[in-house]
Amino acid sequence: MRTIEMNRITLFQAFGLLALFTGLVVSPVVHAQVEEATVQVKGLACPFCVSGIEKHIEKVEGVSEVSTNLKRGEFVLSYEPGSAFNLESINEAIVHGGFTPGPATVTATGSIKKQEERFVLEVTDSRSTFWLFEVEVVEGEDDTRDARPQILTEETAAVLEKAVEANQIIRIMGKVHRHKDSSFGLAVEKFEVVEAKEDAE
Numbered sequence: 001m002r003t004i005e006m007n008r009i010t011l012f013q014a015f016g017l018l019a020l021f022t023g024l025v026v027s028p029v030v031h032a033q034v035e036e037a038t039v040q041v042k043g044l045a046c047p048f049c050v051s052g053i054e055k056h057i058e059k060v061e062g063v064s065e066v067s068t069n070l071k072r073g074e075f076v077l078s079y080e081p082g083s084a085f086n087l088e089s090i091n092e093a094i095v096h097g098g099f100t101p102g103p104a105t106v107t108a109t110g111s112i113k114k115q116e117e118r119f120v121l122e123v124t125d126s127r128s129t130f131w132l133f134e135v136e137v138v139e140g141e142d143d144t145r146d147a148r149p150q151i152l153t154e155e156t157a158a159v160l161e162k163a164v165e166a167n168q169i170i171r172i173m174g175k176v177h178r179h180k181d182s183s184f185g186l187a188v189e190k191f192e193v194v195e196a197k198e199d200a201e
Helices: 002-025 047-057 087-096 154-166
Strands: 033-042 063-069 074-079 100-115 118-123 128-133 169-178 184-194
Touching: 033 087, 047 063, 047 074, 047 087, 087 100, 087 169, 100 128, 100 154, 100 184, 118 154, 128 169, 154 184
Parallel strands: 128 184
Antiparallel strands: 033 074, 033 100, 063 074, 100 118, 100 169, 118 128, 169 184
């Protein structure tokens, strides 16, 4: 009997040490994905209206959860991993609920690339791409616009350049809009470098 009990204790200790060791050496995996979207809705005032719009938004592909801030007149959407961001589907859901969609803010994690000398956030898991900018270039005296109508400040550009060189993963939050060529523009409001630690040997 003592031998059996000792074997059990030894087995439990072994599992405990294994769990402890595993917890120490395994680092969290950072996924490139659209994490959250916040959409403002004009004229949102009553809880009954909220329930109707939520039902429409919940049917949008990739949306896992919808919460409402009635005071601020906005919906917060959480996304399933690997889901693509579809602004048109969200806006259509709000219109079907009888309201007018306002500005949308997205939080997304991905890698920074350079295309045509401009920075792009690539969210590979969801096949979404966002052109990044901070400053809108206004029309000139001759009513023409710059060849690069949307630019980044030097400080942000320096951080993103480093992210490209180091192949870092970055989380960015900002207002999003659709371009005529169907690509997304993302006005950078906040960003942070997501550092994935290497497994200990």
